Amino acid sequence: MMKFKGKLPEITLKYKTGDMKKFKVSDAESCYGALKYIYDADTIEYCESFIVLFLNNHNNTIGWIKISQGGITGTIVDRRMIFATALKCGATSIILSHNHPSGNTTPSDADIRMTKEVIKGGETLDIKVLDHIIVTKNSYTSMTNEGLI
Numbered sequence: 001m002m003k004f005k006g007k008l009p010e011i012t013l014k015y016k017t018g019d020m021k022k023f024k025v026s027d028a029e030s031c032y033g034a035l036k037y038i039y040d041a042d043t044i045e046y047c048e049s050f051i052v053l054f055l056n057n058h059n060n061t062i063g064w065i066k067i068s069q070g071g072i073t074g075t076i077v078d079r080r081m082i083f084a085t086a087l088k089c090g091a092t093s094i095i096l097s098h099n100h101p102s103g104n105t106t107p108s109d110a111d112i113r114m115t116k117e118v119i120k121g122g123e124t125l126d127i128k129v130l131d132h133i134i135v136t137k138n139s140y141t142s143m144t145n146e147g148l149i
Contacts, residue, residue, distance in 0.1 A: 028142035
């Protein structure tokens, strides 16, 4: 039998709702309104970030996480980080979002492909992707509203 020379690290989960404002997601426009406050106004036109909103079974927000921050034309999205967080907070659905520093809200082929990959991963875990919203300082595009997902 193998003996460890030190303690094996314990993995813990802490979930604190606190006094943070939560809201019901009813449409892409209300979601964009919330995302505008989450994205850093000082960098939204400088570098691309990827943020995910986590929702409960009644489409009320649980919280959000910044998955990545990249450069001017892209950022890396680790799907495992999205689903690890969704599972930890008990989310039943998620809304993906990222900003386009250029101000153009048109999703790229890579944006659409990545979104479909996340949807497929979510199906396995019974976590629904409700939308992917591309955010700019003054506007947005909802991939759901555009019929892209």
